[in-house]
Amino acid sequence: MNDNPTEGRDYRGTVFLPKTAFPMKGDLPKREPAMLERWARLGVWDRLRTQSKGREQFVLHDGPPYANGNLHIGHALNKILKDVINRASQMAGHDANYVPGWDCHGLPIEWKVEEEYRAKGKDKDAVPVLDFRAECRAYAQHWLGVQSDEFQRLGVAGDWANRYATMDFDSEAMIAGEIGKFLLNGSLYRGLRPVMWSPVEKTALAEAEIEYHDHVSPTLWARFPIWGKGRPSLTLDVDQLIGASVVIWTTTPWTIPGNRAVAYGPDIDYAIVHVEGVSEGSLLRVGERLIVALALLPTFSKDAGLAAHTIQRIIKGSDLDGTLCRHPLRDWEPANGGYGFSVPLLPGDFVTTEAGTGFVHIAPGHGEDDFNLGRQFGLPIPETVNDDGTFTQHAPGFTGLHVFKAHTAVYEAMRAAGTLAATGKLTHSYPHSWRSKKPVIFRATPQWFIAMDQPVATGAAQDEGTIREKAREAIARTHFVPEAGRNRLDSMIAARPDWCISRQRAWGVPIPVFVSKQSGEPLRDPAIIARVVEAFRTEGADAWYKPGAAARFLGPDRDPALYEQVMDIVDVWFESGSTHAFVLPPRGLHFPADLYLEGSDQHRGWFHSSLLESVGTNGVAPFKAVLTHGFVLDEQGRKMSKSLGNVTAPQDVMKQYGADILRLWVMNSDTALDLRIGPEILKQQAELYRRIRNTLRWLLGSLDGFTEAETVPYAELPELERWVLHRLTEIDARVRQAVATHDWSGVYPEIHAFCATDLSAFYFDIRKDALYCDRADSLRRRAARTVLDVLHRCLCKWLAPVLVFTAEEAWLARFGAGAGAAESDDGSVHLLDFVFVPEGWKDDALAAKWSRVRELRAVVTAELEKARAAGTIGSSLQAKPTLFAPGQDHALLTPDLWAEVCIVSDFTLLDESAEGGVAGAEAPAAKAVFHPAPGTKCARCWRVLPEVGTSAKHPTLCLRCTDAVESLT
Template structure:
């Protein structure tokens, strides 16, 4: 915005001062935002005037929009990922509200589960107290107090971000009514037959002594011990296999005592090799016959020290069917015959020749594939590991030894039996508990499961629902779909204390769960009044079973339900309790929730209601530092939202979120925040310019659209484009590029174009001049549109800009809807014409910049260039080119200009010429007419008329 025409303050002392006749911008809206100071005061004003209550009252009868809040965990201050998530939700809710819908937002919290329980236990450990000796009701009370404390802090921090919602009536999974509904949802699966107790391997944390969900597991690189073990053939399917040994490879030597089979691939080529020579230190024996996948033989030679061998025969895996092996610890004296059983060789479609030996040792209690194969062939599932990670009595010779320290003992036992073919180590990714950061194991234990493929067909129905869900971005559909398609039955039980119990009784004689609606209703009634603590009260079994049953005949299940099941139930209480319709319009969380909350919510709702709880899913990425690294306190690269708000204000953080491509991982740091602050400054200055040039504007000034100059109509066309883009984002939740587009509109179409051109008219034209009135008419539109367009993002700044114009007593900008944009504003033909004009204008301004750089002129108003439009621009000749190029004159030529300094672009050509005449003291234009007025000899005729 150069070449501004305020009055010349360098005029002679004897000349008249015309400053008072110029319409200089006037506004109370300051250039500096001072957001950290102003934002809390704005929040206090909104609370005092009950902004949310006003919105709800005005929204009566409107179409509901429901973004159901995925509950954050109440166990610490907010981090930057929380801020990203809640800001994005708030923007989408506010945009829906301003699009004319009733978008009430109910925030919620996840309050049960291991992280809180673990934190409370840390307090006991610090005091050297045994948590298990604390009465369970006392322990649960401490967990509840801990969660309540952090819920309050997080609520305040979310509100400080400018997030508007029903904070007074939030939902929490630990509310008594919520606990009752969660128990009721478990009961639905109990009654429809999908809930069962079974023995199968689950992810188990030996440190926390509980099963874990996939979403509670993270992966870290570790170095694991490995072994190659040789299983002697005792019943060959072919004569050539007599006396041979099958070699397996594993990265979990501790699972060898749990081995009950070996799997092969039916289409893999297996080599029977005779050991002719071994390297020094090899554990192999010369003369042995070993069976190994042919493609993996070279790698085995190196790892096991096989120096020389002869190939006896190659078999297809299918030919091995029926072969029986001996356990590699058969006859081991310390086990006293505990491993003297046969080990069948079984076909497994999961076996590959990518690594190892092409044979997989099967421990049905320690792997999903192992368990499935074992179940298919009727193998026993020994419980070889206790809940603390030590070997059980079903592991003779190793009982009491922790599995993570067992590899030396297993190596030694196999070596003693001559069945250790090789040992080593491997660096690889291994599952860890995200809470304790300790490695986990697969362990078969009795757990409660929800069947995926019984008569309720949860898997099939869930996949159908995914196909009919709108995903942003769309690749989320394949991600959650593949997870649902491949997942096992849902393990929902946890062996902990802080949570909703699986309120089920099991008949001790039959082992079947009791499915009695009367008993279930007694339980639910108690939970509604007393919370889930009622399950742990003395005499609870007799109370709930009633007089018709003997409590001694039933087991009262004391497992709690998985917290992912709990959060998956939130639709069942958060929506109806607040009068919101089901299913929700939108679920919005980080991309990891495809295996977390999206997943559990889908399965829970499908299993109880045959319908997904959402119509659409939006996912965002994770927040990294400016170098793309994960944030960690040890690296010192953490950006805390509390610090950002203290230094910059919440609006800068909100702008960062919406300026980012949140479908991917986002980056943040001091440099990026500085860039966002600069973008904010430009947007704020745009609003300030609009406000300054609207001083005193009234409806009487408004010019009908049909009477507006082309420039103003072109800008309104751009308004219609931005409006359409914004409304589309509000409808389909795809906000990628919206804020950059609005910023570009402000910088390119407004500041560098409209404002530059119309400054002269706004400052210097008569108050009633149609050109000035037209400009002010469009400036009014721009202020209303930009304030409302930006209101979902810059919640504090737009409120300030709105009230700076309409007064402190006016309605909040957040009570407005997006302004209606008449269809006639969309004019593609006009836009095409002005796109060509802007290209030619760029040619002219480029030539002027060269003259300025050379010192020929100081201002474009000192120029009166010659311009040739060419045949392709002939239809542009009727436009006010001098006005549009901000020059004092401009001559259109019929032929290209000649001489030095001609600039061309396509057919267009321009030549710089200085303006002839004197400089007007009021508008600074250089015109021959300056000096002709007797009354105002230093003014041009336009300015003379304006000051008359």
């Protein structure tokens, strides 16, 4: 250095400015793929599994997405949230082995292959079933590979090389084995009952495969003429009712051919109405008698054109017990007497006066309530509708007509029979298949069911009760995030009917059952199940469809001609619900899993089916905790759709911003609610990311050359440093609580706020002077660097589960071989645990003190900003403010420390009374007044001090800077 003092000497080279190769610009779209290649090259996942052996496991069982297209933003949300929880659990000391999986069977993939067939003019039914299944397998395999690559590009860590898929041979074998357990314990049966049926896809559907859309339904009011009584329990003289007509209202006119009864509410008041006048165009007739609910009479009069009437009598629904009506199509000639049976009036507790007429027409083959009432009273259940939605021969006069085109024909038939009372239209929410987007119907067909209310022996400890009872008990023992999920799932289980698990399709695991043609009962033979499982394990489920399969599986002691081989496949929800059986114990993962995590729609989907499948075979739930997240909407809260042009694709986000931005968006959101995303929200997330990155960059720059020899023991740290360490204990506790509860809401916004408010805007701001200008061996500078070292380690590791690429980059910038570290370049922050934060760093009293310091600092900085805005000063170092504070605040800091904290050159602290301040009852008032700092600006630290110029050797420096410069010689 130059020992000759000169007025114009440049001291910039003596200032310890931050120095780092960690760039300000993330350039994530380019850097992230290279990081993925590095992790693959180093085998980070396998190393993590090896070094985690012996640790307590954390098992998040992956709910399988369908392998039928590119990932959408909902997939990204789901897998990122899972990845954050897995990574955090691993870094908290667990062995978090995550096995990703796919659902590959069923209608979603079969439908796509059929679409390709239709585009080529091919007939799916003409293709051999094994060839068709092979095409479905190839289709699923393609998209499984695509989705796997896309998930990994998101930074999701897992055992991708050993993923599971429901179409793997081992999986198909285990699924067949799980079906066999229900068969052998007696809870699997075949029965006739209404299920939601897609006429387009020609299969039964589960509730989880249904979505509701507005639909315009034709409506009708129909007369059911009373002709007599069927049993002597009638409390009303039937002769008074003969000739009158019960009027029903329905939104499904096509179900009229399947009508076999009419339901009434026993406690409802009904009016026997004499028609005395009708409106123009009305189908009612003057002089006839109609029976409708008294409460609904005004609405009926308006809808049916009843202009004038008298009420002859009011009766209770129970008075109608035993009454018989004629079918409204009885006298329709084209039916050739096909509806010549009586229609009984039956009590129904589901009948209300909310809409219609207070009577419900009962078609036992087309509704759950209808079916149950029909079974209770022994009604016939005609199969009036074919698989494709056309009427069968059991709907005389309508055979071959599609039900969705039948309302006009039904209207005309009833008009001809004189029983049509009125017609109309209704727009209402109606179930649609979520694949074909077409309306579904309720249709009674022979299906395979799992009984919900039959006692089942599983051999488990919790072996008392039915599947429904066991499932509800398991829900009570489960931890839900958010808690509202408990009631939602429990209410669904409480009300659901028996589980229909059969589907009339080709791509899936067949229900491996044989039915005796003589008795109609399924064979419950463990040997058959064992043969099926073994064959599926080596050949896959295709073995069921090969020639001679029946003889092979039945064994040499049974004649295949005497048995029906069931060709239905199992519901894909049963398949995914049984994944715990072929993913957890076989891979050494404990059962039940610690966590199931999916979207909130899975209360009726995967959570639901997994619970029922597991309690039916194991007696317990397959999970200890259930976490649900919301759906992703656009910035205006609308559902995303291509037609609206508001779709945000994760692939596009990664190309523009990088995966870390998408991951930050997930963890900055309240995932328990619906999330929003779009261009402006992504810009905001990019700005939040920039602040976090700049925090890491400043830390790295200020730690340039740091060694352990600089470390200052905790007891010797200044209060400000100890306050920072106290804040670390609070955030550490927050992170570890999230690991324990799986509730991460608000954690990363809190870490961001810590970086932006506590560090950048406060601690860093204050300590820049000491770090840049103190001599290298000063206690204050070494203490600050000691804390910066801890901050870097904590932040990199806390951010690692979310900003997986950035945290690695920031870690390697200090500890990678390229950063000059002694170790080889095979390290990774993802191989490490969270920093151990000593409990002794927690100091609530110190935190309270510095909270007050920051309040008073804000008073001072507000006054300095006024001076800066007025042009009086350009920098706070040109000031020597006076703070008028209550007496109890005078012991907080010395004036020198106040000057340090407020980043001014000098400071005066006086009692509030000196300025006429008024003390409040709870928070005493404080006031600051600006004064210019006396003295000369130091050429090195820029503080304005009277002592500048007193050094002959360095006349432009203050005494501190003179000492620092001299120490460098």
